[in-house]
Amino acid sequence: MAQSNLALSAQPGAQAYADAGDDAARFGPRGIGARLLRNEDARFLAGHGEYLADLNLYGTMEVAFFRSPIAHGRIRSIEIPEEVRSRVFLLSDLGDVRPVRAVLNAPGFRGSDFPPLADGVVRFVGEPIAMCIAPTRAEAEDIAQQIFVDFEELPVVTDMLKAADGSAPSIHDGWPDNVCFVSTPGNGDMAQAERAAVVTIERDLHMHRQCVVSLEGRGVLAHHDRRLDELVVYSSTQQPHIIRTVLAPLIGVEENKLRVVAPDVGGGFGVKNNLQAEEIAIAALARIVDHPVRWIEDRREHLTASPQAREHHYRMKLHADAQGRILGLESEVIVDAGAYSIWPWSCAMEANMSAGIMPGPYRMDAYRGRGITVMSNKPPLGPYRGVGRPGACFALERMMDELARAVGREPHEVRIDNMVLPGQMPFLTIAGKLYDSGDFPESVRRAAEMVDVPGVRAQQKDNGKDGLYIGLGWASYTEQTAHGTNEWLSRNLTEVFGYEAATARFTPDGKLILEVAIQNHGQGLETTLAQVAATELGVDPADVVVRHGDTAVSPYGLGTFASRSMVMAGGAVGRAAQMLAEKVKRIGAHFLQTTADKVTLEDGAVVHGPRRVPLSEVARAAFRHAQDLPPGEEPGLSVTTTFQPESGTGAFSYATHAVVVCVDANTGLVKILDYVIVHDCGTIVNPMIVDGQIQGGLAQGIGNALLEESPYDETGQPLASTFLDYLLPGFTEVPSARISHIVSPSPFTRYGIKGMGEGGAIGAPAAIVNAVNDALHGLGVEINETPVTPRRILKAIERAAKGDRP
C-alpha cells in the first residue's frame, strides 16, 4: 500500500481508517488493498474475449448505415433501386419508433428530438438515414452506395461563437437561436473582489473538438428469441439496464420482454455510455425481420458519427491580491454540443459540469460562472473521460500559472497558498460542491519535491541552446466521483444514478458468484469486486466469478460511468457479502458447536480456534441438506442488496500533476521528459489497477494536449476521418508517470473508497500546455489552446518574434 497520510486522523470520519497503512490486517491478505493480477486477463491476454463481432448467431445479416454526406439539409427525395428496396430500411419502414428527447428538468432548457434515422432533415455529416442489410458488410455497403438522396441544402453552423451570439441561423425548428441552455453557478461578492484585486488576469482559451476513441468501436446485434418471446439486444454498451429501460418504450416493447446484453466491451471511455441512435434502429429492425441483424461500427464511423467530446471556449477573469491569493473568479464557458442532445446526459452536461467544477481545489470569496451550451451541425457531444473537467482544469490552471507569473512567484507556491486545507474538510466550495476529505497542498508539495523544482529551473538556464527549451508545468484538480442522488438531482437530470445493486450467492459446492449491474470494460472490476468479497467472506478472489453487463443475470442497476463502479458496486458487493457472511457464520458456528460471534471467515472456511468448517460444507447444508442447518435457518445462500453512499454529492479524488517538457523551437515538437503525479483516491482496492487507470488516463490526456483534434471545415465536413488525420498517442508518446499516493479515505463511502477512473485525463492537458508555455515564455510566447500542435507552436513563436502579443 502507498504512503498513508498522517494528517488523516484529523479528518471527520477518518478515524476508522487511521491505520490506513495496514490493509492486510483490516481487509484480509487477498482482500481490499492487495496487489493482485487481474482475473479477466486470462481470457483477454489469450485472445479469448468475446466481443460483439465475435458473436456467431445463425442467419445474422450485417447492417451498413447510409449516412448523410452533408451537414445540414432537408431531404427532398430518396431514390433506392427497386432490386434492393426490400433490403433498405428508412425510418418510415420501421413502424412505430419514437425519437429520443434528452432534456434537463430545468427552466429554460430547450429540447429537441433525435430520431434514430433521419426524419426529413439531417443535421450533421454521418447522421444515419437508412439501414442496408446483406449477408456481409461489404455487400451491405454496395447497397448503400446505390442510394441517392436529393437534399435541399440548409445553412451550416460550425462556429460556436456565432452560435452563441445569435448571429447563426437556428438548426432546430422553433428555436430563436442555437443556444440550448445557460447555467449560472456562483456565489459571493464579485464587486468586492474586483475592488480589492491588485492583479486581474484575463484570457480567452480554447480546447478543440476531439473524438472518443475506444479500441473496439460501437456495435449492436439484435434478434427475437421465439421461445421466450423476448427481444435480445447485444450492445457494446457501458450500461445495459438503463439502455433496456429507455429503449423499451421507444420501440414499443415491454421491459420484461427485452433483454440487453453487453458482451466483452473493448473500451468505452464514455462513448458507449449513451443511448445510441444505432441501438434504437437495430433493435427496431430486429422486430420486423425474421433473422438476427448486426451493425459493427467501422473506424470511419467511429471518428465521424460517434458522439464526440470537448470543444470548449473559455473567457476567464481572475482577481487576486499582490501575493496571488485568489479573491474572485469570473468564467464563461461556451460548449459546441453538436446537432443533438444525447440521452440521458443532455447536450448541456459538458458546459454545466465545467462551470460547476471550475473553482477546483481553491478557496475564493467570489465565483461567477456561466456555462453556455450551443448547437451546431456537427456530431452530438457525449461524455468522454473527464467530462467537462479537462477543459475546466485547463482553463483555470492556465490562469493560475499566469497569475503566478504576474505576482512573480513559483506557480506551485501560489497553488499551495490558495488550496482548501485538510483541516477545513469536509469543505463546501463556492460553487456548492462538498469536498469530503484530503490534503490538497500536500499533493503539490510532494510533487514539487519529486520533480525537483530547483533542478529544473537550473536546467532552464540553457534554454535556447540548439533551439531547445525546457519547461515545467503544473495542474491540480479535484475529481468528483460516484456522485449519488443529490448530485444528479441538482443537475436536473431526468435519471438519478444514486445507487448500485449486487447479488452475492454461493453455488452448492461452496463457490461464490457475484452478479452486478455495472459493466467491466477494462477497469478490472472482475478482480476488484472479488477482492471486496474476499474481504467480507475470506474467499480466494481468484476463485470468485463476477457476472455483469446483462439484464438477465443481475439485479437492476445503473452501469459503469462517472468513476462510480468501485464505490457503488463495490459498496453493494460489500454489503451483500457481509450479509451473506453473517448467515455463513451462523451455519458454520452451528457445525462447530459455538456461536456466530465467536467464528471468523478465513481461507474458504468458517474458523473457530483450531477447528474449521469449509465453505463447501456450509453450502452443502444450505442447498442440499437442510436438516443440518441451525433451527429456524432458511435454506439457500444468496443475498441481493443495494448500496448508496452516505452523501449523494460524491467522493472527491484529487491530484497534482507536474511535467517537464522539452520544446524544439525548430520543429514545434514537444517531448515529455518527466511526469509526476501525486494522487489521492482514498482507500486503494488494487494498487496496480489504480496506477494503470492513472497511466491510461494520462495517455488520453497527452492526446488531448498534443495530438488529438477533430476539425470541421465551414461546410461541416469532418477533416479527420481516419487515423491518418486523427493522431492518437502510442507507446512511444506516453512516458511512464512517476506516481505517488496520499490515502485519505472518504467518510461517505464503504471502506473509504473514492472513484478514480478519469483523473489522468483531467490534469494532463493543463499541465502539458503550462509546461510548453513555461518553456517558451522567454521568447514571448503564450499558447492557450489544445492540442499544442507543431503548427500552433511555430506560429506562436513567429508571432512573438514579430512582437505580436497573443
Next chain:
Amino acid sequence: MKPAPFDYVRPRDLGEAVAALSEFEWGARVLAGGQSLVPMLNLRLSPVLRLVDISGLEELRGVEEDPEGVTFGACVRHGEFEDGQVPDPARGMMHHVAGRIAYRAVRNRGTIGGSLSLADPSADWITVVMALGASFVIRGAAGERRVAGSDMFLGPYSTALGEHDILAAIRVPKLGRSARWGYYKIIRKAGEYPMTTASVVLDPDRGRSSVVLGTVNRGPLEMARMAAGMQGAGTWSAQLEGNLREAIRLDLETAGRDQDSCEMKLCETTLLRAAQSALVQ
C-alpha cells in the same frame, strides 16, 4: 469500410501481369504489399475494377549485386532492408531508412516498389532513391524500359508509370568508400507519415552530391544549391549552416515553393538536420 467488388488476378509471371493490366483501359491496379492500396480500397476512394496481385512473383523478389550497384526486385519488403537480408549499396542508408518506415507490421508486407509506384510524397523511400541516383526498370506492354530517378517522380502520386506499366526493379548505384549520407524526417508520432523528409548523399569518389526534400503535398524536390553547398564540406560549422540556410531559401524560391512560414521552417529544419547528420557520421 469494406471494398466494392473487384476482379482479382494472380499472374504467373511479369508478362502475364502486364497483360492482365492491359485488359482494362483504366481501373486495373497492381497489388504488391497492399499497405496503402488495401486501406484505399476499403475507403472506396476510387473505383478499382481489377487487382493484379504480383506479390507471389519470384522474379520481382530477386536481388542482384555487381561491382557498380545493386538491383532490387520491386517486391523486396522494407523489413528485408531493415533486417540486413539484402545488400545495402548505400553504406547503411537504406537499412537505416527502412527500419523507420511506419510500423514493423507495415514493414513486414510493404514493398519498396509498391511505395515508389504510389509516390506518396511524404513516404520515406522517394527522397532516398532520388538522392542515391537510382534508376528504375519498368515493364509495360511495349517491353522493358529504364527511367532515371529525376524523370520518375512527376508530383504527388504521379510517376512515369503508365496505366499498364509495372515497376519491376530499382537499380541503386554503390556509394564510394568516402561517401556520407544523412536522413531526417519530422514526425508528430512514431510510425505515422512524416510532415517533411530529407535525404543528403555526399559521394566525393563519384563527384556527386545530392539533397532531396520531401513534403506532404508537393512532389520531391532536388535542392541543387544546397547540394552544391555541401560538396566538399568537411565538418559542420556555423558558417556552413548560414550558407546552407541561404541555399535552401534560394532553392525553394526557385522552385516556386511559396509555402507558409511554418512549412518553410519545417523544411529548413529537416534539410539542415539531414545535412548535419551526414557530416557528423
